[in-house]
Amino acid sequence: MLDIKLIRETPDLVKERLATRHDDSASMIDEVLSCDETRRKAETDKQQLQSQRKSTSKEIGKLRANGEDSSGIETEVKKLGDQIKALDEVGSKAGARQSELLLTIPNLPHESAPIGADEDANPVLRSWGEKPALLKARDHLNLAEKHRIISFEDGARLSGSGFAVYRGKGARLQRALIQFLLDLQTQEHGYEEVNVPHLIQRQCMEGTGQLPKFEDDMYGTSDGEFFLAPTAEVPVTNLYREQLLADADLPIKMTAHTPCFRREAGSAGRDNRGIIRMHQFDKVELVQIARPEESLALLEELTGHAEAVLQKLGLHYQVIELCTGDIGFSSCKTYDLEVWSPGQDKFLEVSSCSNFGDYQARRMKLRYKDAEGNNTFCHTINGSGTALPRLLVALLEQYQTPEGDVKIPQALVPYYGSEML
Numbered sequence: 001m002l003d004i005k006l007i008r009e010t011p012d013l014v015k016e017r018l019a020t021r022h023d024d025s026a027s028m029i030d031e032v033l034s035c036d037e038t039r040r041k042a043e044t045d046k047q048q049l050q051s052q053r054k055s056t057s058k059e060i061g062k063l064r065a066n067g068e069d070s071s072g073i074e075t076e077v078k079k080l081g082d083q084i085k086a087l088d089e090v091g092s093k094a095g096a097r098q099s100e101l102l103l104t105i106p107n108l109p110h111e112s113a114p115i116g117a118d119e120d121a122n123p124v125l126r127s128w129g130e131k132p133a134l135l136k137a138r139d140h141l142n143l144a145e146k147h148r149i150i151s152f153e154d155g156a157r158l159s160g161s162g163f164a165v166y167r168g169k170g171a172r173l174q175r176a177l178i179q180f181l182l183d184l185q186t187q188e189h190g191y192e193e194v195n196v197p198h199l200i201q202r203q204c205m206e207g208t209g210q211l212p213k214f215e216d217d218m219y220g221t222s223d224g225e226f227f228l229a230p231t232a233e234v235p236v237t238n239l240y241r242e243q244l245l246a247d248a249d250l251p252i253k254m255t256a257h258t259p260c261f262r263r264e265a266g267s268a269g270r271d272n273r274g275i276i277r278m279h280q281f282d283k284v285e286l287v288q289i290a291r292p293e294e295s296l297a298l299l300e301e302l303t304g305h306a307e308a309v310l311q312k313l314g315l316h317y318q319v320i321e322l323c324t325g326d327i328g329f330s331s332c333k334t335y336d337l338e339v340w341s342p343g344q345d346k347f348l349e350v351s352s353c354s355n356f357g358d359y360q361a362r363r364m365k366l367r368y369k370d371a372e373g374n375n376t377f378c379h380t381i382n383g384s385g386t387a388l389p390r391l392l393v394a395l396l397e398q399y400q401t402p403e404g405d406v407k408i409p410q411a412l413v414p415y416y417g418s419e420m421l
Helices: 004-009 011-019 025-065 071-104 140-147 152-159 169-188 202-208 233-240 292-312 359-364 388-398 410-416
Strands: 124-128 199-201 226-228 244-246 252-261 280-290 317-321 333-341 346-355 367-369 375-377 379-387
Touching: 004 011, 004 025, 011 025, 025 071, 124 292, 140 169, 140 388, 169 252, 169 280, 169 292, 169 379, 169 388, 169 410, 199 202, 199 233, 202 226, 202 233, 202 359, 233 252, 233 280, 233 359, 233 379, 280 292, 280 388, 292 317, 292 333, 292 346, 292 379, 317 346, 333 388, 346 388, 359 379, 379 388
Parallel strands: 244 367
Antiparallel strands: 124 317, 199 226, 252 280, 280 379, 317 333, 333 346, 346 379, 367 375
16 A cells, blocks of 8 residues: 555645556545544554643542542542543544545555556557467467367366366476466476465455456455455565565565456456356466565566566567566566467467565565664565466467477477477
8 A cells, every 4th residue: 555654745646656557546545644644643643642631640549548539539630531531433434434434545646657548648659579470360269179178168167167177188288388387487487385375364465456346356355354365466476465575685575376266247248258257267377575675676577477477378469567667566667477378369468567666565564674774664566477377378379380280399398298289
C-alpha cells in the first residue's frame, strides 16, 4: 500500500501520479487524508483526556485519605472515561476506513513509466528473432487435434469450460517444459526453487495486492478465508511476510512452479480460443526481494531471465513496456513479453515482469535492516518465467511443418526425449 506519510506530505503529487492511471483512485486521497486527520486528532484528544483523568484520579485518593467527599470528582472522572471511550470509537472507525481505502488504492506508476490511457499506448522496446516463414499456419487447436494431445471435452466433463486435459505426448511436453524452465532459472540464473502450498490465506492475497480489489477473479472457500493461488507470486513473496531481514540476505531470488487458478471475471470474448485463456494453467514464477536502490536494475535482470526462456527455445517475441493506464494494480513499472502466434497472427503475452517498489512490502510488513541500521521496507520484483499455455501455443505454431508435424526445439529435446512431437 502507499505510505500514509507520503500521502500526508505530498497529496498533490500522489493525486497527479495516480491520475495517470486513468481510473478513480486519485479521488480517494482526500477521504484518506480526512480519515487520517480524524484518527490523529482523536488520538491526541484521547491522550490529553487520559492525562487529565490520571491527575484527577489522584485527587480522589487524597480526598479519601483526608476523609473528604470525593463523589464530585468521581463523577468527573466517569465523564472523562465516557469521553475517552467515544474518542476511541471515533478513532477506530476512522482508522478502519483509512485502512480500507489504502488497500484499494493502487501503486503509483514510476516516473519512468510511459504515460498513456490504455494498451494502445504501450511502446515496443525490442524484438528478438524472426517470424517463421509459413505459407499457411495452422493454429494450436488444429495441431493439438491432429496429434491428440489436448482434450477440451475431457476438461469440460471434469470441471466445465475453461479447463483442458493434456494427454499422452501433450502431458509429456508440459512436463518437459516445466522441468526445462525450472532448470534454466535455478542452474543458470541462481534462483532457489521452492515448492509452496496452492491454497493461500486471505492475508497473503491482501499482501501482494490481489485482494480486496480482484476478489471476483479468485477461487475462494465459502468463508472467504482461503483462496486457490492465482499465481505463485502470492505464496512465494509471502514466504517473507512480517520478516525483518538482514542487509546481507538481499537480494533473495526464488522460483516456483504452480498451477494457477483464475475465474477471469469480465474477460468473456477476450483471447478465449483454445488454451490461450484458461481457468487453470501452469506457470513458473520468478520472485526477487531487494534493496530499494537495486530494484530497477533487478527488474531489468529478471526480465532478461524471462527472455532467456524464449531465446533458448528459439521463439520470436517482442518486449513492450506498459503505460500508466495499463499497468497492474500493485506495480509501478512493468515489461510484458509477447510471443508470436502464427495461428492467431498476433503476439500473445507470455510473461509480465514487474517492479512493485515497497507497495507489497508495506502490505506484508516485510523489512530489512539496512547498512545504517534502519528498518527499511524491501522492494519486490516478479515475473512469469513463463506461463505454460501460451508458451505451448507459440511452440506448436512456430515449430510446425507444412505437413502439420511439430519439431521440438533443440534445448527441449533432452527433456522431451525426441526431436519431433
